[in-house]
Amino acid sequence: MTTIYLVRHGQASFGAESYDKLSPNGELQAQVLGRYFKEILKEAPYVVAGSMQRHQQTAHMALAESFPESTVLTNAAWNEFNHQQVFAQYEPRFNQPHLLKQDVDKELNPRAYLSKIFEGAIGRWTGGEFHHEYDESWPEFKGRVETALQNLCDELAKIKPRYAVVFTSGGVISVAAGKMLQLSPDKTFALNWAIANASFTTLRLVGNEPQLLSLNEHHFIKAYDSQLLTWI
Structure with a gap:
């Protein structure tokens, strides 16, 4: 029976000109994840x-610590939605990522402020009235992720590896979990906000159908250094 690990990438570069690059924290998170995989996985996945870039960096850094011989198959169907566009359509000035970071940094409770912005931006994107204003609408993103998951399950049911690891993003993992739990968009993205960097969510493959085993496992990072835990 195959166990699937859906991994959120390590911390990216929030507020930088290019978000799509691991921060130094993110690089260390990927390495810690890889060392943990070396302990718990009994064979190469x-x-x-x-x-x-953040998916590829996390994958290669983690595997360098655990299974350096593994081949990484690249599939853009596991890419995150365009969060910068989702923020910018909600508040046009956030089209410049550093302005959002400036606003967040000025707040006494930055995470609470960003959570409020995130909730508003996601609500607009998923609400139905403005689908035409996005390069990828919410229904298109949801459909892409659900198809990617089913295609993966169909492939794994044929080749039957003991383990499979997918390096992806929080929004993707939330949609996959939301599909299995039959969650509304609001509750799906409440999960997204809680998923830690370099955490993993596990699925068990029964036939070619996924079953959710665990969500957002990050205890191994906390055991290494609680200050290394990040969600943004």
Whole structure:
């Protein structure tokens, strides 16, 4: 029976000109994840990663610590939604990522402020009235992720590896979990906000159908250094 690990990438570069790059914290998170995989996985996994830089970096850094011989299959269907566009359509000035970071940094409770912005931006994106204003609408993103998951399950049911690891993003993982739990968009993205960097969510493959085993496992990072835990 195959166990699937859906991994959120390590911390990216929030507020930088290019978000799609691991921060120094993110690089260390990926290495800690890889060392943990070396302990818990008994053989080399089947590996897939989104095509985003942060997915690829996390995959290669983690595997360098655990299964350096593994081949990483790249599949853009596991890429995150365009969060910068989602923020900018909600508040046009956030089209410049550093302005959002400036606003967040000025707040006494930065995470609470960003959570409020995130909730408003996601609500607009998923609400239905403005689908035409996005390069990828919410229904298109949801459909892409659900298809990617089913295609992966169909492939794994044929080749039957013991483990599969997918390096992706929080929004993707939330949609996958939301599909299995039959969650509304609001509750799906409440999950997204809680998923820690370099955490993993596990699925068990029964036939070619996924079953949710665990969500947002990050205890191994906390055990290494609680200050290394990040969610943004």
